[in-house]
Amino acid sequence: MSVTSAVPANDSAATRLYDCRDAYSQALEAMAACDPRVCAVVSDSVSSTKLKSFSQKFPARFVNVGIAEQNLVGVGAGLANGGMVPYVCAASCFITARAMEQVKVDLGYSKSNVKLCGMSSGMAYGELGPTHHSIEDLAWTRIIPNLAVVVPADPIETAAAMHYSLEHLGPMFLRISRMPVRAIHGEGFEFKLGKAITLREGHDVTLMANGVMVSRALDAADSLAIRGIQARVLNMSSMSPMDVDAVLHAARTTRGIVTAEEALASGGLGGAVAEILAVHHPAPMRILGVPGVFAPTGSAEFLLQHFGLTAKGIHDAALDLLGEKQ
């Protein structure tokens, strides 16, 4: 585990919000400039994947297959066979669900060196409704053998994970949100697949989160600290492989674990942690996510509030786990 300090609260950078897609597309351009194997494949998703600039700078390495997600992923597998490193980019809801068999067979089973970039994941397309929400994707992808699954929390981690993905030989799914998030990681942050990132130490309870929920977990730790409760905060951006040691360490050295994810509460981060605990070290848990329903319509922020996926929601779950009054 590496320890990374959060940006100081009084720094103006701490209040600035970022769209992680900018960090991803800038990283992809930088990688393509250095490595002629890097190419991008989209399904009429040039603007939503923020690749217009890439398509202009590297037109020969940019493929638009049209609205055809199964083909999109298969083309990616073929490009990898031919020695390229394709970044296959589309809305997360379509690139996973619509092309699930290609993700399983052409990427995971085949061990193809393809990087899937699932954009606007979770409930980022809140108002568009459940067809465009991607809250099932973590459960679907993390169980596929050989497929690394990464959910970056901020622009710094997004860029770092992108650069890491080029060095990683094998398929990877990067779940990249468009929801504004603040910077969490410091400069010089280094992404390591399979490693939890300790953002805050504490020995009373462990808060585990990924993606847009990480900053909320940090805020929950702040408010718990006011009550004298010291919460450890782990950024579980590496969903698969998961840092089993960090999970077991949390179970052994704190009184329980609260997980929070912008996804269904079944099968994702909470599910993965529960699987580890159930076998190796049962411990009290609270799993925060969308509780087995299709989400209603509303802005992404409204929906997170609606399902208690907030700093207060995490705070209250921690208190409940610890048997403390709210």
Place this chain on the structure above:
Amino acid sequence: MADSKASDREASIPEEAKRLSQLANEIRFSAMSMTNHSGLGHTGGDLSSADILATLFLGGILAVKPDDPRWPQRDRFIMSKGHCSGAFYSTLAFTGFFPRSMLATFMDPLSMLNGHPDRNKLPGIEANTGPLGHGLPIAVGCALAARMRGEDWRTFVLTGDGELQEGSNWEAALTAQQYGLDNLVLIVDRNRIQQGDFTETIIRMDPLAPKWAAFGFAVVEVDGHDHAALLECFSSLPLQRGKPTCIIANTIKGKGVSFAENKPAWHHGVPTKDHLALAAVELGVEVSQ
């Protein structure tokens, strides 16, 4: 000089076709023996595709190196109809990618010879196929990769005809025509039978050639059991500059053994020892005891 080369070629094609015909029959018998061994397999499609596979791999069409199977400049061949692994594995073994003795382990526990091909287990396999409609999108990606890299290797993909009912093929076709992939060759094993019945009874595929032409492919129909015609066709690629090629190989499911020819039940029929004995005679294959 040109005339003398042409006459050499004319003289050699019938001879080469005869050699390939014999090899294809050996592939047929090998595939049937494997299916007899495993109790599972796809005899009908193995037999319909054997001549196409033999011509591509053993007729010098594909630039591949069995002793260097991941040679970057190799032609890619993708067996999209992965269920016909009996014929495919036999062809790869006959080409020298792995010992023929391994064919006897077909579908055994922990065998490298899965029911459907696994590129991480056996050399010569480019894509893990089995679920239909995966091969053409992958082949399109390969062809795009060759173009991006400025390399002149080609990509061949063999699909079934029932397989073309999968929509992903037509998604891939749109991409192939949009990018003018004339380094891509689609071969359709048009045996007119799928698992449940004749294709035209289940979902009509005719007229097939105009469909591919409408999707921007240069199309040719060929007798998929005529090695001379196949050699001629494969030696004339691309059919048209700037267009992907579609070769509709008209075949007979179960070709070469009378009891299986054109019979839907033999899609995944399993031959008995008696069937094998009869097949050996009809195919003109000597069986080593």
